[in-house]
Amino acid sequence: MDNLFKHYSRQVRCSDTEVNKEFLKIYKHDKHIEDWLTTLTSKLDLKDDAKANTLRCQANQLYKSKRFKDSFEIYTKAMCIASIDGNEIGLIVANRSALFYMMDYFEDSLKDIEFSLQCYCPDDVKLKLYIRRIKCYAKMNVKDKLKEALDFLENSHLIVTDEKKTEILSFVEIKKTDSIREVNEELPLLTAGPNPKFLYASSVIRLSFDKLRGRHVIANIDIKPGDVLFVEKPFVFAPVFVNDNIEMSSTKCYNCLKTIYSSIPCSFCVKTIYCDINCRKKCWEEFHRWECFGMRCNLWYYIGIGFPALRTIIKGVSTGLCTLETKFEDDTARFGVVDNNYPYFNKLVSNLSKMENVLPLIISAGVVVLFLETYTDFFDWLNEQSPDCYTKAGLIELIGGQITKHIAQLQCNSSVIHHISNRTLDDGGSVACAIYPSISMMNHSCSANVKISYIREVAVVRASEKISKGEEVFNCYGIDYRYADRQTRQDRCSQYYHFTCDCKICQRPELEMFVLDE
Template sequence: MQWQSVLEFIHRKLRTTNLYKEFNNKQNEHEVMALMMSNDIVGELLTLWLEKQCELKIEKCSKKAKSFKNEGNESFKKKNYPASVELYTTSAKYAIFDNDDYSISLANRSAALFHMGEYESCLEDIDVAFASNYPTELRPKLHLRAAQCWIKLYDASRADEQLTKAQNLITNDENITANDRENVMRNIGKLTMEINELLEQKVCKFPDVIKWSPEDLLPPNPTYSSASSVLTRDYSPTRGRYVKTKSAIKRGDVLYVEKPFAFVTLDHIVSNFICVHCCNHIANAGYPCRGCPHVLYCSKKCWSISWLSYHKWECVGYEMSIWKQIGIAHLALKVFFSSIETHDNTKFNEVQKLVTNIDKLSTDDLIIYSITARMLVQYLEVYTNILKTIDMKTCLIDKFMNEEFTISSDVSCHEGKKLFVGTLILRHMLQLIANGHAITRLNLTDAEGASVFEEQQQRVAVGIYPSVSMMNHSCDPNIMNTFWNDYLIVKAVRNIPAGGEIFNCYGPHFRRMGLKERQDALKNQYCFTCQCEPCTDPELQHFLDRFAALKCLNCDGPLTDVDMNSSKCLDCNLICTADVKNRADDLNNATTLFNLAQDCMQQGKNDEALDHLERCLKIRQKWLFKYHDELTINYDTLGKICVVMGQWCDSISYLETSILAVEEKFGLDSIEVANELNKITDICIQYLQRTPNGKSSSYRDIGKKTQRFLRRAEKIMSIIGGPWSEVYQEISNKGRELSGMLQSLRI
C-alpha cells in the first residue's frame, strides 16, 4: 500500500477518536508529537507499513551485478567504450560492496575511460576501486594504468610513484604468480622508458586546474552569513523579519551565495544524472552508493562524505522506496541529519528560527504531518542505529542558543529520545512548507527534429537556505536566483536605494500567474495575503490579460470584455462590438489548423505543416492582440519548421517577432529573453556555417545581427547570472565562434 493511502487511512481513523479533539489545544510541535507518540494504534499501523516496505526492498544483487559486468566486458572487447562505461556503472549499482564485485566493476570501467581519453576520470575510478576492497593480487595492474594516465597528462613524478607502488606490491605479495610478476615487471620497464622520454623532452605537465568556488563571489559576513555586507536584517510588526540594504545596490550586484543546509533530489529521471550530495551534473561515470542501488555521486569526495555524514541512515529507506513517497518529509529528515553533523552553530540556530506557521495550520494538517514524523521516528528506531549511537545532548541540545526554540525532552531515556527526534522532524517539516527552495538546472530539449535546442529550467532538487529565507515575497521581485550545483547565487536585477527592501519571489510571479491564482497560492502555502505592487496597483492587477486579449479594431490595442457582446480597449478606451460568432468560428478554425500542423510535423510532412501554420497565423493576426500568447507560439512554431526545411532567413524573421512578445511579457532583461536570444543565435550561426556565399548582403546582415543578439544576451546574463550559468557559457562560446567566422570573412 502506498504511503498516501496509509496516511489517509490513519487520519480517518483518528478523526473518530478523542485524540482528534485534543489536537485542537496543542500549541507547539512538542505537544503535538507527544500526543501522536502516545497512540499505540498509530504505532502498530506504521510498524505494519514499514515491515511491508522492508519485504519489498530493492537491494543490491550479485547476480545482476555480474550480468551487467559481463555485458560491459563484451562491449569493451568490441571497443564500444561508452556502452561499456554505462554497463560497468550499472554493475556497480547492484554490486555488493563487501565482496569484489563493486571494486572490479569500477576497475574495469577505468580501462574503458582510459581508452576514451578520460584520464582524470580513469584515475578517480582507480582511487575508488582501491578504497573499495579491490583484490590485492590485481592491484599492480591498476597502478600501471594509473601510471599510463599520468604519462598522458605529462606528470612524470606521479607516474613514477605509481610504478613504485606496483613494484612494491609484486615484491611483497606472495599471492601474485610468477607469470603475473614477470608481466608487471615487463610493463614497468616499458613505462619507465616513456617516463624517461618525458623527462628528456622536458615536457611540462598540464597545470593543475584552479578550482573556483561560488563563495569567492562574496567576502564572509560575520553578522549575516552567506549575505553581502550591504544587507542587514530588520523587524517590523507588519512585515515580520525582512532584509534591507545599508547602502545603494546596483543591478547585477551579488547579494547572497549560500550552500543549502540540506537538500534532496526530486524523484524523476533527471535525478539519475544529478549527484545527491552536491547537485553537480554526473557526466559518464557516477559512483553508486555502497549500500543501495538507487543513489549516484559525481566524485569520490561526495561518495565518501555523504556516507559518513548522513546516507548511512537514509540508505535503507531508499531500498524500501520510502523517500519518493513522502515528499517534503524526506528533506525534513535530511535537515535533522545535517543538524546532527554540523559544527556551524549559527547556521543550526538560523534553521531552528525559521517560521513554522503552526498556529495557522488546520487540525487535519497537523495530524497528517505528525503521523509522517512518527513514521520517520519508527524508521530510525528499527532500521538504523542512530538512536543508539548519537549523543543527542552533544550533537543537538547543546547547539541551541535561544531557549525559545529549545525542545524540552528527557533524552536520557529511549522514549524521551524518540519524542525529541520526532519533535525536531515535525518542526522541520512545517518550516519547509514555507521555506523550501526549488533547485533548478537548465534542461535542453530538441526542437521538433531541428538541430536547435530549447532551454527550460527544470526542478531537480529542493533545499533549505536559511539566510535567503529571510527575504519577504513580492510578485515582482528585485532579485534573481541562479544555481551553481547546490549553491544558490542571488543577484539584484534592479537598482535598489539605501534602506530599500530586498524581495524574493516565492513562486507566484505577476508575469506568469494571474492575481487570484497568486493570492490563493500564497494564502494556502504561506498563510499571508500579498500586498505587493502588482497585487494592489489596478494597472498591474490584470497584466496577464493583455496576453490573452483580442485586438482593438481602432488602435490594435488589447481588448478586455465588458459584457457578452462588447469589449473595452485597454489602450484607447474605445468600446468595441464585433460579430462574436464569426470571430469564434475563425479562432476555432485557427486552433484546428495549428493542431493539424503539429501532427504533420511529427509525421515529417513539413510542407503541409508550413501551409497550416501560415493559414493559422493569418486568422490569428486578424483577431488577436499582437502579443497574444497564441500568436507568440505561432511565430515560434513557424520558426522551428522553417529551420527543419532549411529556410533560415524566414525562421530568423519569425523568431524576431516572437522575441518582441517575450520582451513585452517577461521584461527586456529577463532570463526568458536571454533564452530566446540564445535560441535565435543557434539558427543564425547555422545559417552562416551552411551558406556558401559569404559575401552576400543577407549573409553580412545576419552576421552583424547575430553579433547584436549575442552582445545583448551576454549583457542580460551578466546581470542575472554569471560565468557559472550554462546559458552564459553557451553565449560566450558562440560569441568567440562567431568572431572567428566573421574575421575570416573580414565582416
C-alpha cells in the same frame, strides 16, 4: 504514502506549541503506520553481484555502441549494486575507467584505475589497468608519474608480450592530449564584504522588521545588477531522487553535491555515491548511519520532505533542539551562527496554526520516528547526548513533534538546488532540497529583483536589477509572473505559503504586459 494516508479521514489542527502532544496521541495508538512500514521494509534493495554482472555486460554493449552517457550511468549503477568485497566491483570500475579514457577524462580514469586495483581483479584485467594508467599519464604528459607507472609494470609479476611492449612504447612518445577537467567554479565574494550582523549576507543589505512585513531584507545603499547579496551554505540539504526508478544522481556526491564521474559507493546501500573515502566517512558519521537502511527499503523516496526534516533533527541535537526565545526585532541585531544554525532555522515560520489539517505531516513524522526506533540505534544515541533528561516516551514525543514542525518549516522555506549541466555525462537539473535561513528572510514577489544560482550546495544570490537604497529585496518563491497568471499565483501563495501576495505586479496586473511590443 498515498496508501497510508487513505486510512485517515479526520482532521487535526494545532500550533507549534501543541504539536508534540498531538503527535504522541496519534503515534501511541496508530497501527497503520507500523503496518505500512513493515510492508515497505519487507522488500529491500540489496547488494547483488549477479545483478551487477548483468548490468556490467549491458553497459559494455552500450559502450561498444558509442552510447557513452548511457554506459556510464549503467556502470555506476552496477558499481553501487555490487558487493563491496566481491569479485564483480573491480571489473565494473575497471570497465568504467576505459570509458573515461576513451572520453579523455584522464583524471577520472586514473581514479577508477586505483579504486579497481584495490578490489579483486584477475591478472589480465590488472595488466590492462597498468597499461591504461601508463597511457593516461602519457596523454597528460605527467613525466614523473609516467615513469613510476612504467617502473611499476616492469617490476610486476605480470607477463607483458612484445606486442604490448610495442604498444606501450608508442604511447610513451605520444603528444600531450588535454584532459577534460571538471569546472569547479570558485565562490564569488560578497559585494562590499560580509555583514557582521547577518550571516552569509552582504553589507549592502540588512535585516529589518515591522509588523506589516515581518522580517525582511532592505538595501543599505543603491545596489547594481549583478551585485552579490548572499553566498550561503545550507543549514542542511538532502539529495533528491531523479526519476521514477527511485535512483539517486550518478554524477553528484551524496555528501557534498560536487559533480563527479569517478566515484565510490556506499558499503551497504545501493543508492549513494561519494567523491572519495573521506566524503563517505563524513556522511556516514553525520547522517547516513541512520539513513542507510531507509535507502535499502526506499523509505526516503516515499517520505519526501520528511527526509531533510530527519537531517534537520540530527543537526539540531547538539544544540538541544532549542528555539530562540527572542523577539523578531532582536534578529535585526544578529541573525545566524556559523557552527550550527539550528536555533535560527527553528525560528522560521511553520504556519502550522494556519493549516486546515496537520495530520498528514504528523503521519509522515510518525513513519520517520518508527523507522528510527525500530531499525536504527538513533534513540540510544540521542539518550547518550542528553542522559536522564527524557524518558523514551518523552524523546519520542519531542522528536516526533519537532519533525512534524520541521516538515512544515521546510514546506514554507526550503529551496531546490538546481545545477546547470556543462559536461557530456551530467544532465544537471534538481539535485537536492535545502534550507538557507538567511536567504529565507527575503519576502516573496512574483517579480523578484534577485536571481539565485548554485555552486555545489552553496546558494549565490545576485541582484537582477537596480535596487535603490531603502527598497526591499525580494525573492520569488517559485511563483513567477512570467509563467503563471495572477489568479494561479494568488491560489498557490495561499495554498503553500498561507499569505495573499500583494506585490507590485499582483496589485497592477497591467505591468505583466510591459515587455510586449505595442
